[in-house]
Amino acid sequence: MNSKIIRSAVIAFFAAIICATSFFRVPLPGLQSGIVIQNAVCIMTAVLLGGIWGVAPTALFFVLGVIGLPIFAGGQGGFQVLMNINGGFRIGWVFGALCAALIAGRPSVEEKKLSIPSLIRLNIAVFAGLILLYLPEVFYVIAFKKDELGVAGALRLFLTTFFAPFLLVDFLKGVFVILVSLKIRPVVAQYIKD
Numbered sequence: 001m002n003s004k005i006i007r008s009a010v011i012a013f014f015a016a017i018i019c020a021t022s023f024f025r026v027p028l029p030g031l032q033s034g035i036v037i038q039n040a041v042c043i044m045t046a047v048l049l050g051g052i053w054g055v056a057p058t059a060l061f062f063v064l065g066v067i068g069l070p071i072f073a074g075g076q077g078g079f080q081v082l083m084n085i086n087g088g089f090r091i092g093w094v095f096g097a098l099c100a101a102l103i104a105g106r107p108s109v110e111e112k113k114l115s116i117p118s119l120i121r122l123n124i125a126v127f128a129g130l131i132l133l134y135l136p137e138v139f140y141v142i143a144f145k146k147d148e149l150g151v152a153g154a155l156r157l158f159l160t161t162f163f164a165p166f167l168l169v170d171f172l173k174g175v176f177v178i179l180v181s182l183k184i185r186p187v188v189a190q191y192i193k194d
Contacts, residue, residue: 003192006191006192007053007192010049010188010191010192011049011053011056011057011060012057012060014045014048014049014057015045015056015057015058015060015061015064017041017045017057018038018041018042018045018057018058018061018071019061019064019069019071021036021037021038021041022036022038022070022071022072022073022074022075023075024036024037024038025073025074035166035169036073037173038072038073038093039089039092039093039096039130039133039170039173040130040170040173040174040176040177042057042058042061042093042094042096042097042133043096043097043100043126043129043130043133043173043174043177044177044180044181045057045058045097046058046096046097046098046100046101046104046125046129047100047101047104047122047125047126047129047177047181047185048107048181048184048185048188049101049106049107049188049192050101050104050105050106050107050185051101051102051104051105051106052101052102053101053106053192054097054098054100054101054102054104055094055097055098055101057097058093058094058097059094059097061093062090062091062093062094065077065078065081065090066078066079066081066082066090067079072090084144085140085141085144085145086137086140087140088135088136088137088138088139088140088141089133089134089136089137091136092132092133092134092135092136092137093133095132095133095135095136096129096130096131096132096133097129097133099125099128099129099132100125100126100128100129100130101125101129103121103124103125103128103129104121104122104125104126104181104185105121106189106192107185107186107188107189107192108185108186108189109186109189109190110186111182111185111186111189112186114182119178119182122178122181122182123178126174126177126178126181127174130170130173130174134162134163137158137162138155138158141154141155141157141158141162142154142155142158145157
């Protein structure tokens with residue numbers, strides 16, 4: 001079978017998995033999105049596919065959500081989801097996935113044998129991706145709150161409301177992503193080889 005067709009099917013499959021996770025959300029007072037797993041699934045699909053193709057499922061998911069499909073956490077969709085204080089996270093999913101995919105590199109069938117370098121690379125990829133997805137949100141919080149709180153106050157708000165409370169949750173998500181990736185990357189490699 002044509003490798004381009006298989007790669008497209010794998011990308012569409014992973015984008016569908018990301019979309020399906022929009023139903024898993026723990027609401028928190030004051031935050032529209034609450035605790036979601038979509039960010040971790042975006043990073044996981046990026047690490048599983050690796051390389052430049054790793055960001056494709058997240059980018060496809062992001063574009064479909066922005067054009068109006070209700071696939072973001074809580075059944076949200078449309079361009080307006082980028083126009084609120086939590087909009088930076090959605091953009092961050094793409095940046096985080098790109099970072100994780102490039103660091104992880106393309107998967108290989110040889111990864112069935114666990115090695116220290118591959119474990120270190122996956123750890124760096126996952127946690128760098130999870131941290132980078134917060135970067136656009138910093139700018140969103142500053143943009144939305146700088147008039148009210150000033151830049152320093154907006155940064156403090158970001159750290160205390162949007163970042164610090166989620167560190168433990170995101171760490172646990174990262175550990176889960178690494179464990180899944182160690183098992184599934186060699187399998188995915190069989191389907192996306194050139």
